[in-house]
Amino acid sequence: MESNEVVLTSRSIQHILKSYNPEKAISEYIWNGFDANATEVNINIKYANNEFGFAESMAIIDNGDGICYEELPEKFKVFYDSTKRKEKKSKSDLIHGKNGYGRLTFFKFARFASWHTRYLLKDTMYEYDIDINSDNLKSYQKSDKQLSDSNTCGTVVSFKDINKDISLTYVNEKLIPYLQIRFAWFLEVKKDAKILINGEELNYRSVIGDREDVKFEVFDSDHTKHSFHGVYINWNKKSADEYSNFYFLNNDYKIKYKKTTKLNKKGDNFYHSLIIVDDFFNEITVSEMSDEESENKNMFDSEKNRLLFKELEKELNDFLAGKRRPFLKRQANSVIKDFEKENVMPNFGSNSWDLLRKQSFVDFVKELYEVRPSVFMKLNIDQKRIFLELLNLVMDTKERDNLFSILDSVIDLSTDDRAKFAKLLETTRLKQVVSTINLIKDRIMVVEDLKKVLFDHGLKAGEVKHLQQIIVNHYWIFGEEYNLVCAEEVKFTQALEKYRYLLLGIEKKEYIEHPDKYKEMDLFLTGKDFQYNSPKNLVVEIKNPTNISKLTYKEFDQIQHYEDVIIHTDAFNDNRESWNFILVGQDIDDHLYSMLKNKKTGLASMSERSRIYVKRWSEIINDIEFRHKYLLDKLKIEREHLSNAENLPELMNELQKNDAAMS
Template sequence: MKKVQLTSDGIKKHLASTTPVQSCAEYIWNALDARAKNVEISFVANEIGGIERIKISDDGVGIPHELLDSKFGVFLDSEKKSRRKSTKRVLSEIHGKDGIGRLTFYSFSQRAEWETVYEADGRKYRYIISVDSSNLVNYPANNPEEIDAAARTGTSVTFYNVDSSVIDVTNREFRSFLVGEFCWKLLLQDDVTIVLDGVPLTAQENISEDTFLCPLVDIDPPLTIRMVRWTNKLHREFSRYYFSDSKGSERFTDFTALNKKGDAFYHSVYVSSTFFDNFVFESEYDNQATLLDSEYSPKNEWFKIAKKSADDILRGARKDFLRISKDKIINDFVERKILPPYNERNKWEVIRHTQLTDTVGELYNIQPNLFTSGSVDQKKILIRLIDQLLDSSEAESLYKIIGQVLDLEQTEKEALLDILKVSRLSSVVKTVKLIQDRYRALEQVKRLNWDAELNAMEVPHIQEFMELHFWMIGEEFSLVVAAEKDFEQALRELYAKISTPLTDGKLDHADKNKEMDIFVVRQDKYHNKIHNVVLELKHPNKRLGKKYVRQVETYFEVVFSDARFNASNMEWSYYLIGNEYDNTGFIDAQLENAKNHGESSLIFKAKNHKIYVKRWSELITDVELRHNFLNEKLQIQREQLVLEEGAAKTADEVISRAQSLSCVTKG
């Protein structure tokens, strides 16, 4: 009786990490390593539908009896591993290298039985080997018997008393695993077939992109290149080049330069040419391949050109892949709140956010590992550091830091520097354009209010202008309704915007049909607050007094009377805006009474409701002060902007120009 030179418990300890499905893959690799062209996995079901037996058959060379001990008797030092010691890998891997595949069955089966047929001296022999899961050190085998010389060589291994709870060869996951294990091999050797339950495995089941180029004839001899991008990562194979001769036989393999980039660009490249018919190399025992100075070797200029052609195709495909992937990465970062929050209603924050996402996206193109490895907190820290550097005068420091930390090629360093320059320039250009247009808008609203020759009217001109440019009230507001809608309808639209449609109940207030000029709302999603703003705009010729204040107070009373619009996270601001106060002193008195609240222009406060009165001059000054620091930094000459544009001759022309400005607020 033959015995493995290790205890059964010791073997199981070494094999503990091998799953049942990985075990089945090992047996298939054993078949392919034995030069099998056809491998079939079949099974027998029991009476209740579970799997009773699994059988893996092949048409390889079998296991010659004189090699039995080298195949089964030396654990962790198989004959295949010994073969590998003498050569650097220049062909596809010999997978049964550790001599363990044959014993991994113990995790899902009680007993394994090999029936093998081999050829020796022109004759065919058959014998059987058995191993029990309770005693893996023993591998009893009967004496070989001679059989018909026409019999096919090969080996079939049958696993008995299968535990269906740990392995199910009928489910999709089992098949998917085998496809991920062997797809690259099936393309490399198109004469190999692996059949699972009567259905052949195909490489196409794991292919996302298949680029097949007809023979490139600009070099002699011509070559054919096929680049495949895999949907899922290959299990135990890196991304490699495979070089084959005119008969399809593999003659050489090497890693591509795009392994371990952290970008999910899983690929294989297949190159074939008659050049490889005479391809030669010489191996030495010290595991270093010494290439001959031959016309047909990797040292040959033709080979270098061929490999570069394949590399160019590969890098082009990866560039396209990353262009799509970076959008997914950015969206993922937004959903997981890795990117810093920003208010999409705030033009400044939009510009800064765009600059950051553009930079992150382009950095991902160069070095995906920056953003695919590490924890969520680590990614947040990295992106916020990038954001701070971009927002300072130290943007080029980012280039220096990344260049020092990462091993970038020269072309990647140049691309990185260009990205930072372009991103920052783009941000500055957008900011300058936005500020320029805002100053144009300020000049336009001044003319609407104070240029009597324009004959500006309240609704078609002043109100429409503020609808387009209510950023003057605040950066973050979103238009709910403007003009000619009663309060009840406006509040319904508010409720639909911030929550769910208000389909039941009516406003119970005598003034519910009062019409508002402009009603805007801001939602602060990050602090769970909702800020609503109601504007009452008056023609420049109308002086503000008690009558118009009372009109705004009516809006307040309508809203305040309904609990649905008075949640603790809701704030309401009401603005009465006009040119001048009347001479009654009413508004001055109201301002004096509310002075203790410490807010400019406030005349009334009740819970989360505030009423303000502003002159147009005060509103415009507030806007100018908000932009002053950027104005000084970017040195914008407002007068020059107006001169370049030329003065509008009518109020309608002012509105037309206002509609075309980049600072128009989107509702």
């Protein structure tokens, strides 16, 4: 049977390399230099003398070993293969160009590429040229080799007919940042290596987040202590083609071995390198072709050295785990901010209880991220929203332990992860209980101090200076569902402007045509009726028992005026809105009491969208205590011991510092 070979065309080569962009293609020629043992690679670019600064020509110059003429067929003729790939090299070589196609990527930024290379063979220096046209990538032209007058090896790759995309702006904004990310780890490990652009050394310090000189002490099987010195680096950005690795160098800074750390692909952006320097690593005997199992067994000829290296690896991994913990704490804060920007967090109200629930949930999400950041990895917006809502739903029930099965369906939790997660759930539960206890304790203190202000007339508390200040700071007294619109000394026009801004986001001047438009409400609150998904508003007029012992029709008439302004102002008249008005004082005179339509609730009047209530302070206090009764009974707080205030100034200061305040 006749044998035929498949022909690889120039177009098919370009198709295979279609994922390359100009900066990645340029980096291939830099790698080729370092693969040839260069210590310095210089990119020389000549720009046009015009406003666009297009690149007229480019040359990449290295001081490596050059390309041996006798090996040229193996190095240039074979595509997608290379002598670099075929040779069983030690893992110390860090050879990059193993696929044999880096030399052809120039078509991404230029039409022509020419190599002028010098190499040493049997103590004699030779030189020759190679040319490739991007129109015909499958073939190359070479000159005859000749003796060289130079006494140094190296290669110059010159590019002509440069694409117009390659300009001074491109070099500064794309090429240099790309090279910083791609070569930072290599330049940090290979201290004698340099990349220069038009003679200026590439500065990669901007991609280093943290750098620390470290020392590790390890004992061998004879209990002899060995000290290893190294450098830890936390990278701001992920390398384009390198995992987070351990690099083991001898004292001449030759890389003897590299190995990925255990913290790759954890979904946390913890990009790192750990470089350890010691002549001990000269003893490593692993080849490029070793699998992981044989590598661990045959890394050293000496069992003693193998065990010592194993202990060192354990120390290195423990060190990285310690570095990762504070990093994850910082990252967790950023993750929450990202969730809030993306509007994927569950919605919480603004009252004290909901704020407590929100903080508890945020703390839980942050701590979950610290335990297993990969839970949040590669989720789109909808998936994030659903997952966070699910977490919040389970957090609010007794099914917290079911989070194990939920997360097990998403990721594979290790034994350590499950233990950490169990501790996290218990800690979060305890934090929430403690926070709730503190909130209830603070609220009880408010109630006890409010009683003193209301009913201890010897304190001579004033309505505006004392009572109103308490009510404004603790408007939860009238319900958990409300937000403050305004209080005291705010005219109706200003109140309307703020109300429409809070409700609709409308920010403009308003005008009210009503004779009572200059009156001032003591407290104006707004919230949402969740049953009907509509605005629910509350206006409160408070009367100090020290000054007014009984509410009369005179005070009732005042709150009726408030209702009249609102009902007859179009901007307040959305048919979905409901309005409640409460007049509250120490007692109610007989005439006003006889007018109440429902003496149990204090309902005095009602219309389609509004109701007016008249209440005693004792009823308000009873309502608060009824709402908290279950928790009060559970906590069994000795209320009389909560407040240490002995006079009115001390009492007001105590209330001002109280954490139950809404502002």
